[in-house]
Amino acid sequence: MQVNGAWQPTIVAFCCNWCSYAGADLTGTNRLAYPANVKIIRIPCSCRLNPLFILRAFGRGADGVILCGCHPGDCHYTTGNYYARRRMTLLFSMLDFLGIERERTRVEWVSAAEGAKFAAVMNDFVRQITVLGENKRLEDFRCK
Amino acid sequence: MQVKEKAIELLSSGKVSRVLGWKQGEFCYDLTPAVFESAEEVERSFVFSPLAGANLAKYLIAESRKEGVVAAFLKPCDSYSVLQLCKEHRIRRENVYLVGVPCEGTVDPDLLRENAKGLTAVREAGGTLVCDTLYGEKRVDLSAVLLERCKVCKSKKIVVFDELLGENGEENPQSTRFAAVEEIENLTPEERYAFWQKELSRCIRCNACRNVCPACSCETCVFDNAKLGTDNKAPASRFEEQYFHIIRAFHVAGRCTDCGECSRVCPQKIPLHLLNRKFIRDMNTLYGQYQAGADEESLPPMLDFRMDDCEPSAARGGKQA
Numbered sequence: 001m002q003v004n005g006a007w008q009p010t011i012v013a014f015c016c017n018w019c020s021y022a023g024a025d026l027t028g029t030n031r032l033a034y035p036a037n038v039k040i041i042r043i044p045c046s047c048r049l050n051p052l053f054i055l056r057a058f059g060r061g062a063d064g065v066i067l068c069g070c071h072p073g074d075c076h077y078t079t080g081n082y083y084a085r086r087r088m089t090l091l092f093s094m095l096d097f098l099g100i101e102r103e104r105t106r107v108e109w110v111s112a113a114e115g116a117k118f119a120a121v122m123n124d125f126v127r128q129i130t131v132l133g134e135n136k137r138l139e140d141f142r143c144k
Numbered sequence: 145m146q147v148k149e150k151a152i153e154l155l156s157s158g159k160v161s162r163v164l165g166w167k168q169g170e171f172c173y174d175l176t177p178a179v180f181e182s183a184e185e186v187e188r189s190f191v192f193s194p195l196a197g198a199n200l201a202k203y204l205i206a207e208s209r210k211e212g213v214v215a216a217f218l219k220p221c222d223s224y225s226v227l228q229l230c231k232e233h234r235i236r237r238e239n240v241y242l243v244g245v246p247c248e249g250t251v252d253p254d255l256l257r258e259n260a261k262g263l264t265a266v267r268e269a270g271g272t273l274v275c276d277t278l279y280g281e282k283r284v285d286l287s288a289v290l291l292e293r294c295k296v297c298k299s300k301k302i303v304v305f306d307e308l309l310g311e312n313g314e315e316n317p318q319s320t321r322f323a324a325v326e327e328i329e330n331l332t333p334e335e336r337y338a339f340w341q342k343e344l345s346r347c348i349r350c351n352a353c354r355n356v357c358p359a360c361s362c363e364t365c366v367f368d369n370a371k372l373g374t375d376n377k378a379p380a381s382r383f384e385e386q387y388f389h390i391i392r393a394f395h396v397a398g399r400c401t402d403c404g405e406c407s408r409v410c411p412q413k414i415p416l417h418l419l420n421r422k423f424i425r426d427m428n429t430l431y432g433q434y435q436a437g438a439d440e441e442s443l444p445p446m447l448d449f450r451m452d453d454c455e456p457s458a459a460r461g462g463k464q465a
Contacts, residue, residue: 051394052366052387059374059386072451082449086431088456090397090446093426094390094419096461097328099337107456137337140386143373 001037001061009063009129011038013122014053016046018076019111020068026115034122046070046107047080051091054105059140064104064129068118071109081109100137103128146309147192147217147245154215156183160241161212164203166196172265173253177203179214192217193268194286197250199405201225201235201358208236216240219247220300220313221293224401224437225358227304231440232399234361244305246313249286249294254413256289293404293417296321303438321402325421329462336462337383344385346412349377353406353416359396359436366391393419398427398446401437422461430454 001010015021021042027034043049046069054065067088075081088107096102108121151163162179167189169176175196180186199222207214218226223244229235248271257263262278273284298321300313328336354360354367367375367388374387393400393416402424406416427434431445431453 052391055387055390079449082451082453083446085453085456086446086449089430089454089459090423090426091390091394092456092459093461094394094422096333096459097336097419097422098340098385098390098461099333099335101333102460102464105456137383138386139382140374141379141382142376143386 007134009037009126009134010061011035011064011066011122011126011129012057012062013038013040014043014046014049014065014067015040015110016048016069016076016081017042017044019070019074019109020046020118022112023068023110023114023118026112027118028115030115032115032119034119035126037126038122045075045077045080046084047077047087049084049088051087054091055138056143058104058135058138059143061135061139063132063135064106064125066106066108066121066125068108068110068121071111074111101132103132104135104138147243148186148190150243150307150309151180151186151190151215151217152183154241154243155180155186159213160215162207162210162214163190164200164207164214164216165190165192166198167191171253173251173256173263179203179207192245193266194249194251194273195253195256195266197291197408199225199356199358199403201229201403202356202361204235204240205229205361208239210239213239213241215243217243217245218302218305219245219250220297220302221247221401221403223302223304224299224435225403226437227440228399228401228437229358229361230304231437242305242307244302244308244312246302246310247294247300249290249297251286251289252291252408256284259284259289291404291408292415293321293402293407296323298402298435322421322425324415325418325425328418332463333465340385341383343414344383344389345378346414347377347385347389348412349375349388350411352409352411354392356405356409357392357396357400358403358405359399359401360392366395389416389419393423396420397423398434398444399436400424401435426459 001008057065069081110118154160166175167178177198201222230237260275260277260282265276271286275282298319299315400420404417427445
Protein backbone atom coordinates (compact mmCIF):
# COMPACT_ATOMS: atom_id res chain seq x y z
CA MET A 1 0.00 0.00 0.00
CA GLN A 2 1.42 3.39 -1.01
CA VAL A 3 0.76 6.27 1.39
CA ASN A 4 2.07 9.67 0.28
CA GLY A 5 4.64 7.99 -1.94
CA ALA A 6 5.97 5.74 0.81
CA TRP A 7 5.25 2.03 1.22
CA GLN A 8 3.18 0.97 4.20
CA PRO A 9 2.36 -2.66 4.98
CA THR A 10 -1.19 -3.98 4.62
CA ILE A 11 -2.10 -6.44 7.34
CA VAL A 12 -5.18 -8.63 7.30
CA ALA A 13 -6.28 -9.81 10.74
CA PHE A 14 -8.85 -12.58 10.90
CA CYS A 15 -10.52 -12.33 14.31
CA CYS A 16 -12.96 -14.78 15.81
CA ASN A 17 -16.31 -13.27 16.71
CA TRP A 18 -16.37 -14.39 20.34
CA CYS A 19 -12.95 -13.52 21.73
CA SER A 20 -10.55 -11.62 19.51
CA TYR A 21 -13.08 -9.37 17.79
CA ALA A 22 -14.39 -8.39 21.20
CA GLY A 23 -10.78 -8.00 22.33
CA ALA A 24 -10.20 -5.57 19.47
CA ASP A 25 -13.31 -3.70 20.58
CA LEU A 26 -11.89 -3.44 24.06
CA THR A 27 -8.67 -2.03 22.63
CA GLY A 28 -10.77 0.78 21.19
CA THR A 29 -12.81 1.38 24.31
CA ASN A 30 -9.60 1.53 26.31
CA ARG A 31 -8.22 4.12 23.87
CA LEU A 32 -5.19 1.98 23.14
CA ALA A 33 -3.52 2.69 19.80
CA TYR A 34 -2.70 0.14 17.14
CA PRO A 35 -1.73 0.91 13.52
CA ALA A 36 -4.39 1.60 10.91
CA ASN A 37 -2.58 -0.82 8.57
CA VAL A 38 -4.48 -3.64 10.24
CA LYS A 39 -7.70 -4.57 8.45
CA ILE A 40 -9.88 -6.74 10.64
CA ILE A 41 -12.11 -9.41 9.12
CA ARG A 42 -14.56 -10.99 11.52
CA ILE A 43 -15.06 -14.76 11.30
CA PRO A 44 -17.43 -16.87 13.40
CA CYS A 45 -14.63 -19.02 14.82
CA SER A 46 -10.91 -19.34 14.15
CA CYS A 47 -11.57 -22.71 12.52
CA ARG A 48 -13.73 -20.97 9.92
CA LEU A 49 -10.50 -19.71 8.39
CA ASN A 50 -10.10 -21.57 5.14
CA PRO A 51 -6.39 -21.69 4.13
CA LEU A 52 -7.55 -20.25 0.81
CA PHE A 53 -8.55 -17.03 2.62
CA ILE A 54 -4.96 -16.54 3.69
CA LEU A 55 -3.57 -17.18 0.22
CA ARG A 56 -6.29 -14.99 -1.26
CA ALA A 57 -5.33 -12.13 1.06
CA PHE A 58 -1.69 -12.48 0.06
CA GLY A 59 -2.63 -12.78 -3.61
CA ARG A 60 -4.56 -9.54 -3.51
CA GLY A 61 -1.81 -7.58 -1.86
CA ALA A 62 -1.68 -8.24 1.88
CA ASP A 63 1.85 -8.17 3.30
CA GLY A 64 1.01 -10.07 6.46
CA VAL A 65 -1.87 -12.21 7.67
CA ILE A 66 -2.63 -12.86 11.32
CA LEU A 67 -5.29 -15.11 12.81
CA CYS A 68 -6.63 -14.30 16.27
CA GLY A 69 -8.89 -16.68 18.14
CA CYS A 70 -9.97 -17.71 21.62
CA HIS A 71 -7.31 -19.31 23.79
CA PRO A 72 -7.17 -23.09 23.38
CA GLY A 73 -9.74 -24.50 25.76
CA ASP A 74 -11.89 -21.35 25.64
CA CYS A 75 -13.44 -21.78 22.20
CA HIS A 76 -17.09 -20.71 22.03
CA TYR A 77 -17.72 -23.88 20.03
CA THR A 78 -15.60 -25.92 22.48
CA THR A 79 -13.02 -27.33 20.07
CA GLY A 80 -12.88 -25.13 16.95
CA ASN A 81 -9.55 -23.51 17.71
CA TYR A 82 -7.86 -26.87 18.28
CA TYR A 83 -8.62 -27.79 14.67
CA ALA A 84 -7.56 -24.33 13.50
CA ARG A 85 -4.29 -24.79 15.35
CA ARG A 86 -3.46 -27.99 13.48
CA ARG A 87 -4.46 -26.55 10.12
CA MET A 88 -2.45 -23.38 10.56
CA THR A 89 0.59 -25.30 11.76
CA LEU A 90 0.56 -27.38 8.58
CA LEU A 91 -0.16 -24.44 6.31
CA PHE A 92 2.58 -22.26 7.79
CA SER A 93 5.02 -25.12 7.56
CA MET A 94 4.12 -25.59 3.90
CA LEU A 95 4.49 -21.89 3.11
CA ASP A 96 7.91 -21.98 4.76
CA PHE A 97 8.76 -25.11 2.76
CA LEU A 98 7.98 -23.19 -0.45
CA GLY A 99 10.31 -20.41 0.66
CA ILE A 100 7.68 -17.84 1.68
CA GLU A 101 8.98 -15.76 4.60
CA ARG A 102 7.95 -17.49 7.81
CA GLU A 103 7.30 -14.18 9.60
CA ARG A 104 4.47 -13.13 7.28
CA THR A 105 1.92 -15.35 8.96
CA ARG A 106 1.06 -15.61 12.61
CA VAL A 107 -1.53 -17.00 15.01
CA GLU A 108 -2.24 -15.33 18.35
CA TRP A 109 -4.79 -16.26 20.97
CA VAL A 110 -6.50 -13.10 22.24
CA SER A 111 -9.42 -13.25 24.66
CA ALA A 112 -12.23 -10.69 24.93
CA ALA A 113 -10.56 -9.28 28.06
CA GLU A 114 -7.16 -8.81 26.44
CA GLY A 115 -7.52 -5.42 24.75
CA ALA A 116 -3.98 -4.51 25.75
CA LYS A 117 -2.63 -7.75 24.30
CA PHE A 118 -4.46 -7.13 21.02
CA ALA A 119 -2.85 -3.71 20.69
CA ALA A 120 0.58 -5.08 21.61
CA VAL A 121 0.31 -7.97 19.13
CA MET A 122 -0.79 -5.71 16.28
CA ASN A 123 1.93 -3.14 16.99
CA ASP A 124 4.52 -5.87 17.05
CA PHE A 125 3.23 -7.58 13.90
CA VAL A 126 3.10 -4.35 11.89
CA ARG A 127 6.66 -3.55 13.00
CA GLN A 128 7.79 -7.02 11.96
CA ILE A 129 6.16 -6.80 8.50
CA THR A 130 7.54 -3.29 7.97
CA VAL A 131 11.05 -4.67 8.52
CA LEU A 132 10.30 -7.62 6.23
CA GLY A 133 9.12 -5.35 3.42
CA GLU A 134 6.64 -5.82 0.63
CA ASN A 135 5.10 -9.20 -0.15
CA LYS A 136 6.35 -10.13 -3.60
CA ARG A 137 6.41 -13.88 -3.43
CA LEU A 138 2.70 -14.52 -2.96
CA GLU A 139 1.30 -11.52 -4.79
CA ASP A 140 -0.94 -12.54 -7.67
CA PHE A 141 -1.59 -10.22 -10.63
CA ARG A 142 -4.43 -12.42 -11.81
CA CYS A 143 -6.61 -11.58 -8.81
CA LYS A 144 -6.11 -7.86 -8.50
CA MET B 145 -1.30 -63.61 -17.67
CA GLN B 146 -2.79 -64.86 -14.44
CA VAL B 147 -4.59 -61.51 -14.15
CA LYS B 148 -6.24 -61.72 -17.54
CA GLU B 149 -7.39 -65.30 -16.89
CA LYS B 150 -8.89 -64.22 -13.60
CA ALA B 151 -10.78 -61.42 -15.37
CA ILE B 152 -12.19 -63.88 -17.90
CA GLU B 153 -13.16 -66.32 -15.13
CA LEU B 154 -14.95 -63.64 -13.11
CA LEU B 155 -16.94 -62.43 -16.09
CA SER B 156 -17.84 -65.80 -17.58
CA SER B 157 -18.91 -67.23 -14.22
CA GLY B 158 -21.29 -64.29 -13.81
CA LYS B 159 -19.76 -63.37 -10.47
CA VAL B 160 -19.26 -59.80 -11.62
CA SER B 161 -20.86 -57.83 -14.42
CA ARG B 162 -17.89 -55.62 -15.21
CA VAL B 163 -14.14 -55.69 -14.77
CA LEU B 164 -11.99 -52.65 -14.23
CA GLY B 165 -8.54 -53.16 -15.67
CA TRP B 166 -6.11 -51.84 -18.25
CA LYS B 167 -6.01 -51.90 -22.03
CA GLN B 168 -3.50 -50.81 -24.60
CA GLY B 169 -3.42 -47.05 -24.95
CA GLU B 170 -2.30 -45.09 -27.95
CA PHE B 171 1.32 -46.23 -27.69
CA CYS B 172 2.95 -49.51 -26.75
CA TYR B 173 4.31 -48.07 -23.50
CA ASP B 174 1.01 -46.61 -22.43
CA LEU B 175 -1.61 -48.75 -20.67
CA THR B 176 -4.85 -46.98 -19.95
CA PRO B 177 -7.65 -47.88 -17.49
CA ALA B 178 -10.72 -49.48 -19.03
CA VAL B 179 -13.97 -51.19 -18.08
CA PHE B 180 -14.65 -54.58 -19.68
CA GLU B 181 -18.16 -55.98 -19.90
CA SER B 182 -17.63 -59.39 -21.48
CA ALA B 183 -15.09 -62.20 -21.52
CA GLU B 184 -14.60 -61.66 -25.27
CA GLU B 185 -13.74 -58.04 -24.68
CA VAL B 186 -11.20 -59.03 -22.03
CA GLU B 187 -9.74 -61.66 -24.36
CA ARG B 188 -9.39 -59.03 -27.08
CA SER B 189 -7.93 -56.07 -25.25
CA PHE B 190 -7.13 -56.63 -21.55
CA VAL B 191 -3.44 -56.03 -20.82
CA PHE B 192 -1.55 -56.24 -17.56
CA SER B 193 2.16 -55.58 -17.23
CA PRO B 194 4.53 -53.42 -15.16
CA LEU B 195 3.44 -50.59 -17.48
CA ALA B 196 0.00 -50.58 -15.82
CA GLY B 197 0.85 -47.68 -13.54
CA ALA B 198 -2.60 -46.15 -13.35
CA ASN B 199 -4.33 -46.36 -9.99
CA LEU B 200 -7.85 -47.72 -10.53
CA ALA B 201 -9.21 -46.61 -7.15
CA LYS B 202 -10.82 -43.39 -8.30
CA TYR B 203 -12.83 -45.09 -11.07
CA LEU B 204 -14.49 -47.26 -8.43
CA ILE B 205 -16.34 -44.24 -6.99
CA ALA B 206 -18.51 -44.01 -10.12
CA GLU B 207 -18.37 -47.70 -11.02
CA SER B 208 -19.56 -48.88 -7.59
CA ARG B 209 -22.67 -46.70 -7.95
CA LYS B 210 -23.81 -48.46 -11.10
CA GLU B 211 -25.89 -51.59 -11.30
CA GLY B 212 -24.15 -54.91 -10.67
CA VAL B 213 -20.82 -55.82 -9.16
CA VAL B 214 -17.59 -54.52 -10.60
CA ALA B 215 -14.29 -56.33 -10.16
CA ALA B 216 -11.08 -54.34 -9.91
CA PHE B 217 -7.43 -55.34 -9.84
CA LEU B 218 -5.43 -53.64 -7.12
CA LYS B 219 -1.72 -53.18 -6.80
CA PRO B 220 -0.60 -52.53 -3.20
CA CYS B 221 -0.61 -48.71 -3.66
CA ASP B 222 -4.09 -48.82 -5.16
CA SER B 223 -5.39 -50.90 -2.27
CA TYR B 224 -4.50 -48.11 0.18
CA SER B 225 -6.45 -45.64 -1.97
CA VAL B 226 -9.44 -47.96 -2.16
CA LEU B 227 -9.51 -48.55 1.59
CA GLN B 228 -9.23 -44.81 2.21
CA LEU B 229 -12.18 -44.19 -0.15
CA CYS B 230 -14.20 -46.94 1.56
CA LYS B 231 -13.42 -45.25 4.88
CA GLU B 232 -14.79 -42.00 3.49
CA HIS B 233 -17.90 -43.85 2.19
CA ARG B 234 -17.04 -42.86 -1.38
CA ILE B 235 -16.80 -46.42 -2.70
CA ARG B 236 -19.72 -48.76 -2.11
CA ARG B 237 -17.81 -51.76 -0.87
CA GLU B 238 -20.72 -54.19 -1.43
CA ASN B 239 -20.68 -53.43 -5.16
CA VAL B 240 -17.00 -54.11 -5.76
CA TYR B 241 -15.01 -57.32 -5.90
CA LEU B 242 -11.36 -56.62 -5.25
CA VAL B 243 -8.59 -58.79 -6.60
CA GLY B 244 -5.16 -58.06 -5.11
CA VAL B 245 -2.20 -58.28 -7.47
CA PRO B 246 1.35 -58.26 -6.07
CA CYS B 247 3.55 -55.61 -7.60
CA GLU B 248 7.26 -55.46 -8.34
CA GLY B 249 7.12 -51.80 -9.29
CA THR B 250 5.68 -49.92 -12.23
CA VAL B 251 7.55 -48.50 -15.19
CA ASP B 252 8.20 -44.86 -15.95
CA PRO B 253 7.44 -44.78 -19.70
CA ASP B 254 9.75 -41.80 -20.25
CA LEU B 255 12.68 -43.59 -18.66
CA LEU B 256 11.88 -46.70 -20.66
CA ARG B 257 11.87 -44.75 -23.91
CA GLU B 258 15.21 -43.21 -23.01
CA ASN B 259 16.65 -46.65 -22.38
CA ALA B 260 15.15 -48.19 -25.49
CA LYS B 261 15.13 -45.65 -28.31
CA GLY B 262 12.67 -46.29 -31.12
CA LEU B 263 10.43 -48.47 -28.97
CA THR B 264 7.73 -50.41 -30.85
CA ALA B 265 6.66 -53.15 -28.42
CA VAL B 266 7.33 -54.24 -24.82
CA ARG B 267 6.79 -57.51 -23.01
CA GLU B 268 7.85 -58.63 -19.59
CA ALA B 269 9.91 -61.71 -18.85
CA GLY B 270 10.76 -62.25 -15.17
CA GLY B 271 11.96 -58.84 -14.03
CA THR B 272 13.29 -57.88 -17.47
CA LEU B 273 11.49 -55.87 -20.12
CA VAL B 274 12.07 -57.23 -23.59
CA CYS B 275 11.73 -54.27 -25.91
CA ASP B 276 11.34 -54.41 -29.67
CA THR B 277 12.86 -51.27 -31.09
CA LEU B 278 13.52 -49.94 -34.56
CA TYR B 279 17.15 -50.89 -33.95
CA GLY B 280 16.53 -54.48 -32.88
CA GLU B 281 15.65 -56.19 -29.62
CA LYS B 282 16.78 -54.63 -26.38
CA ARG B 283 16.56 -55.98 -22.84
CA VAL B 284 16.00 -53.47 -20.06
CA ASP B 285 16.10 -54.34 -16.37
CA LEU B 286 12.80 -53.43 -14.67
CA SER B 287 14.64 -51.93 -11.67
CA ALA B 288 16.40 -49.44 -13.99
CA VAL B 289 13.21 -47.86 -15.30
CA LEU B 290 10.99 -47.74 -12.21
CA LEU B 291 8.90 -44.71 -11.34
CA GLU B 292 10.23 -42.62 -8.46
CA ARG B 293 7.40 -43.79 -6.18
CA CYS B 294 8.34 -47.42 -6.80
CA LYS B 295 12.04 -46.89 -6.11
CA VAL B 296 11.10 -45.74 -2.59
CA CYS B 297 8.09 -48.09 -2.28
CA LYS B 298 6.45 -47.68 1.14
CA SER B 299 4.54 -50.94 1.19
CA LYS B 300 3.95 -54.06 -0.83
CA LYS B 301 1.08 -55.05 1.41
CA ILE B 302 -2.38 -55.22 -0.14
CA VAL B 303 -4.61 -53.86 2.61
CA VAL B 304 -8.03 -54.70 1.19
CA PHE B 305 -9.03 -57.56 -1.10
CA ASP B 306 -11.61 -60.30 -1.63
CA GLU B 307 -9.15 -62.51 -3.40
CA LEU B 308 -5.41 -62.46 -3.79
CA LEU B 309 -3.35 -63.55 -6.80
CA GLY B 310 -0.05 -64.72 -5.35
CA GLU B 311 1.51 -63.77 -2.04
CA ASN B 312 0.76 -60.64 -0.04
CA GLY B 313 3.79 -58.44 0.64
CA GLU B 314 4.99 -56.49 3.65
CA GLU B 315 5.16 -52.86 4.60
CA ASN B 316 8.57 -51.33 4.11
CA PRO B 317 9.43 -49.11 7.10
CA GLN B 318 12.92 -48.61 5.67
CA SER B 319 11.54 -46.70 2.69
CA THR B 320 13.53 -43.53 2.02
CA ARG B 321 10.55 -41.66 0.62
CA PHE B 322 11.08 -38.61 2.85
CA ALA B 323 14.74 -38.15 1.87
CA ALA B 324 13.90 -35.75 -0.98
CA VAL B 325 11.71 -33.67 1.35
CA GLU B 326 14.52 -33.45 3.89
CA GLU B 327 16.92 -32.40 1.17
CA ILE B 328 14.72 -29.41 0.32
CA GLU B 329 14.21 -28.60 4.01
CA ASN B 330 17.97 -28.28 4.36
CA LEU B 331 18.12 -25.50 1.78
CA THR B 332 17.88 -21.86 2.85
CA PRO B 333 14.48 -20.14 2.33
CA GLU B 334 15.85 -18.34 -0.76
CA GLU B 335 17.04 -21.59 -2.27
CA ARG B 336 13.74 -23.28 -1.45
CA TYR B 337 11.85 -20.45 -3.12
CA ALA B 338 14.09 -20.65 -6.19
CA PHE B 339 13.66 -24.42 -6.32
CA TRP B 340 9.88 -24.30 -6.19
CA GLN B 341 9.65 -21.37 -8.57
CA LYS B 342 11.71 -23.31 -11.07
CA GLU B 343 9.60 -26.43 -10.64
CA LEU B 344 6.13 -24.92 -10.35
CA SER B 345 6.53 -22.28 -13.04
CA ARG B 346 6.51 -25.16 -15.51
CA CYS B 347 2.91 -25.90 -14.49
CA ILE B 348 0.53 -25.45 -17.41
CA ARG B 349 -2.59 -25.76 -15.22
CA CYS B 350 -3.86 -28.82 -17.04
CA ASN B 351 -5.40 -30.09 -13.76
CA ALA B 352 -4.22 -33.64 -14.49
CA CYS B 353 -2.87 -33.99 -10.93
CA ARG B 354 -6.24 -33.05 -9.51
CA ASN B 355 -8.24 -35.22 -11.88
CA VAL B 356 -6.17 -38.34 -11.31
CA CYS B 357 -5.87 -38.06 -7.52
CA PRO B 358 -8.02 -40.68 -5.74
CA ALA B 359 -8.28 -38.42 -2.69
CA CYS B 360 -9.44 -35.43 -4.81
CA SER B 361 -12.93 -36.74 -5.32
CA CYS B 362 -15.21 -33.80 -4.50
CA GLU B 363 -18.06 -33.44 -6.96
CA THR B 364 -17.59 -29.69 -7.10
CA CYS B 365 -14.03 -28.47 -6.85
CA VAL B 366 -13.07 -25.06 -5.50
CA PHE B 367 -10.77 -24.61 -8.50
CA ASP B 368 -13.66 -24.90 -10.95
CA ASN B 369 -14.81 -21.50 -9.75
CA ALA B 370 -13.85 -19.15 -12.58
CA LYS B 371 -14.39 -16.14 -10.31
CA LEU B 372 -11.34 -17.15 -8.31
CA GLY B 373 -9.24 -15.81 -11.16
CA THR B 374 -6.58 -18.44 -10.78
CA ASP B 375 -7.79 -21.00 -13.29
CA ASN B 376 -5.26 -19.85 -15.85
CA LYS B 377 -1.52 -19.68 -15.77
CA ALA B 378 0.37 -17.05 -13.76
CA PRO B 379 2.65 -14.62 -15.63
CA ALA B 380 6.05 -16.15 -16.31
CA SER B 381 7.84 -13.77 -13.97
CA ARG B 382 5.66 -14.69 -10.99
CA PHE B 383 5.43 -17.60 -8.61
CA GLU B 384 2.84 -19.95 -10.10
CA GLU B 385 1.91 -21.23 -6.76
CA GLN B 386 -0.09 -18.65 -4.96
CA TYR B 387 -2.95 -21.10 -4.74
CA PHE B 388 -3.36 -24.19 -6.71
CA HIS B 389 -0.64 -26.56 -5.59
CA ILE B 390 -0.67 -25.52 -1.94
CA ILE B 391 -4.43 -25.94 -1.67
CA ARG B 392 -4.47 -29.09 -3.76
CA ALA B 393 -2.00 -30.68 -1.36
CA PHE B 394 -3.74 -29.19 1.69
CA HIS B 395 -7.16 -30.55 0.71
CA VAL B 396 -5.80 -34.08 0.66
CA ALA B 397 -3.63 -33.74 3.78
CA GLY B 398 -4.35 -36.68 6.06
CA ARG B 399 -6.16 -38.49 3.25
CA CYS B 400 -3.34 -38.73 0.74
CA THR B 401 -1.99 -42.29 0.74
CA ASP B 402 1.14 -41.20 -1.15
CA CYS B 403 0.28 -43.29 -4.22
CA GLY B 404 2.31 -40.91 -6.38
CA GLU B 405 -0.24 -40.58 -9.18
CA CYS B 406 0.04 -36.77 -9.24
CA SER B 407 3.69 -36.88 -10.24
CA ARG B 408 3.20 -39.79 -12.60
CA VAL B 409 0.64 -37.98 -14.73
CA CYS B 410 2.26 -34.54 -14.66
CA PRO B 411 3.14 -33.72 -18.27
CA GLN B 412 5.70 -31.21 -17.03
CA LYS B 413 7.41 -33.63 -14.63
CA ILE B 414 6.86 -31.46 -11.55
CA PRO B 415 7.63 -33.45 -8.36
CA LEU B 416 4.17 -32.79 -6.89
CA HIS B 417 4.36 -35.75 -4.53
CA LEU B 418 6.94 -33.78 -2.53
CA LEU B 419 4.23 -31.36 -1.40
CA ASN B 420 2.03 -34.22 -0.23
CA ARG B 421 4.97 -35.92 1.45
CA LYS B 422 5.84 -32.72 3.26
CA PHE B 423 2.36 -32.72 4.81
CA ILE B 424 2.60 -36.43 5.61
CA ARG B 425 6.01 -35.92 7.21
CA ASP B 426 4.79 -32.95 9.26
CA MET B 427 1.75 -34.85 10.49
CA ASN B 428 3.87 -37.86 11.36
CA THR B 429 6.36 -35.82 13.36
CA LEU B 430 3.87 -33.45 15.02
CA TYR B 431 0.80 -35.62 15.54
CA GLY B 432 2.10 -39.19 15.50
CA GLN B 433 2.59 -41.79 12.79
CA TYR B 434 -0.36 -42.09 10.46
CA GLN B 435 -0.77 -43.84 7.14
CA ALA B 436 -3.94 -42.95 5.26
CA GLY B 437 -5.73 -45.98 3.89
CA ALA B 438 -3.90 -48.46 6.14
CA ASP B 439 -7.07 -49.25 8.09
CA GLU B 440 -10.72 -48.24 8.31
CA GLU B 441 -10.89 -47.24 11.98
CA SER B 442 -8.14 -44.78 12.92
CA LEU B 443 -8.95 -41.08 13.14
CA PRO B 444 -7.08 -39.00 10.56
CA PRO B 445 -4.85 -36.28 12.09
CA MET B 446 -6.80 -33.40 10.54
CA LEU B 447 -10.03 -34.58 12.17
CA ASP B 448 -8.38 -34.94 15.53
CA PHE B 449 -6.58 -32.77 18.08
CA ARG B 450 -4.79 -32.94 21.37
CA MET B 451 -4.86 -30.32 24.10
CA ASP B 452 -1.08 -30.09 23.99
CA ASP B 453 -0.59 -29.81 20.21
CA CYS B 454 2.27 -27.53 19.25
CA GLU B 455 1.50 -23.89 18.45
CA PRO B 456 1.60 -22.71 14.82
CA SER B 457 4.54 -20.48 15.74
CA ALA B 458 6.58 -23.67 16.03
CA ALA B 459 5.84 -24.62 12.41
CA ARG B 460 9.03 -24.85 10.38
CA GLY B 461 9.13 -25.89 6.77
CA GLY B 462 12.89 -26.13 6.75
CA LYS B 463 16.11 -24.45 7.70
CA GLN B 464 15.70 -20.79 8.69
CA ALA B 465 17.72 -17.94 7.23
